[in-house]
Amino acid sequence: LACPYQRSTLGVIGILVVFYYLYWNLYVFPSDSKLREDLSSLQQSYIYIKPSWGYNNSWRQIGSKANHLIYSAYFDDRLDVLETINDHNTKVPIGSLRIIAILPREFKEAITCTIRFEDFIDKSIPIGKVQSLKEHHDYKYAAYSIMCPLYVNRNSTRIHLPQSVAISYPSNRLSQLSPSFVPINYPRDVDQLFAMSRPVVSVCVGPLQQNYSDVLRIAEFVEMYRILGARHFYFYHLSASEEVMRLLRHYQSEGIVDVLQWNVPAELLTEVHYAGIMAQINDCVYRAMIVDNYRYAAIVDLDEILIPLKHNSLAIFLRQCDEG
Template sequence: MLACPYQRSTLGVIGILVFYYLYWNLYVFSSDSKLREDLSSLQQSYIYIKPSWGYNNSWRQIGSKANHLIYSAYFDDRLDVLETINDHNTKVPIGSLRIIAILPREFKEAITCTVRFEDFVDKSIAIGKVQSLKEHHDYKYAAYSFMCPLYVNRNSTAIHLPQSVAISYPSNRLSQLSPTFMPISYPRDVDQLFAMSRPVVSVCVGPLQQNYSDVLRVAEFVEMYRILGARHFYFYHLSASEEVMRLLRHYQSEGIVDVLQWNVPAELLTQVHFAGIMAQINDCVYRAMVVDNYRYAATVDLDEILIPLKHNSLSIFLRQCDEGRTSAYVFRNVFFYNLDSNDSFSLPAHTHNRFLYSQMKVRRTLEVMPTHQRSKCIVNTQSIIEMGNHFVWRNVPGYTETTVPLSVGLLFHYRDQCINCKAPLMVDYTARRFGSLIWDRVDETCGQVFNESGLCPK
């Protein structure tokens, strides 16, 4: 049956409108991409004079408001994170400052950034209202990650980069009268500014808290990820035993671990999700990208191992599979439970540290959890704007996340308490293929750190 003339006419008009809409958006996108490409070339033509700075961040109170805190600020040279480019005929962007903070979840005020240069000249940048990171779990306070754009005169040649930044807002008068300035973090090596990221796998570990004391688990975690190709680790210390800190100081002396102060005030711990973990995750991804110029960051907890099933390491997996436009590789979750019985069949007779969870727990849940439910990621740091606990919330345009096929990789989650104790389990010996290395590496490390006994306390 032929369509009625009205239907044909309506569809024709809609088709024309859709065509022009798509054409206009394609034109705008192409023009904007060309503009950003031209500005990027101009951005890299300047001579940059970098201030002195330090990396030892800590939570600092903003003005007079208790539990209004700022932790860090990073110089981000990516122009494609800027939503709009303003006044590019006279002023051009050279990047932005990414600020990590904790504020009330219902915070509605307009924020002003004040950047300070090494000669104590200040410059104010109004950025308006900001949104909290989404995974706040309805707590009173939430993590924030927001951006202050940096512009310079188009005809500049040498540019002095700012040394520190503060934020202020109307209800906090002291934040305006006596700003809390946070040092801005830059690349360790000035030559890495605007350089291509290094294909290094780093690991971001959730905050150590509640006087964390399982030294053996920390040693196994670090050594397993080193076997899997990771080269650097970021630990955030709220509270841990002296034995754990002794082990981390050993790794620091080897240059493979950074231990960062995570001094969330005690009264805030019950009013923000998991000691501010969303701020920690985002801080770590930006730290890996800006300070160390690492391309990859795995965001995991101490009981989680990202296991490649078809490759000998995560670094080999990324080298062979990353085509450059993936924001995150999402590994789906399976559980191993501490309450399950141990399997000591493969335990070497000469081993001193005789419980490694990756080698003793061999039964996992049969069900693989869906993507984004307790999944964890390896991210391309250059693609991230806002990172979540289990997936990416916002990435740079042109990047997309990829779920790792079940035959290629899984997240092995070794939980102390089971989620569903009656869930069917299956035997999985995959992690034992690393047994010939992990037993010896843990024994060697524990022997070096605790040479009196050779044992890492558990």
């Protein structure tokens, strides 16, 4: 494994790896940089009150539409990923919500986000049309990462952050009448909301499915990555044997593994690429980046081990990449 810009020395065992600095710089809009800097200073001057929330997520049907699903949402404090910044006299942006969903690949409707606070007050945010993520392989359904900008009163001092969010659209009347809310994920410690990311390597593993039963491979995988410097692992459970789940619960009790439910409906598995893996990748990256404040996330399958050519660990290698 070599730094992304050292392609001539590339040596990778494994097919796909995405690290945070790729996501950190993706979809950044540098125009109006002075305005964004000023708003960033204002953003960090507020006192934020985080609602209570649950860490685990599961797929929920949106309204009356079968296979229209919503999984999770994350508070993203980066202002430079907002395509446009509206500098009102009374309203200023504090970030956005990233919502992970599965919808038809050719979905063309305008979407409205509805955010709900702990006191059950709701607020609607029209965001217009959205586009599916790439790598849908022309299946009928695709993963979506939907962004809802959040604005607050400029003169506020204390900001109560929303607890949950839902999406709605015109053809799905029930999505408006009875929204499917999912909890919004925040940093575990609200004091870390604007903190520098920790130079920790985490590992995102594709969904375990088809009653996955190779316990030895999972043990070898986790221990090998721990030797290489990985500190945390995210597993998504669709279908696995009891022996595999017992091993994952053991690692979970040690605090090095999170096991997330990945309850994609059976009828959807043949109509979305690889059990919705693009939604899983995006959820894992935001979960590691926002909830746990990790700087790096390797996205691999259980038969992929990333080994640096000249360094003793992935963490040392990646820190050197960051330093140039």
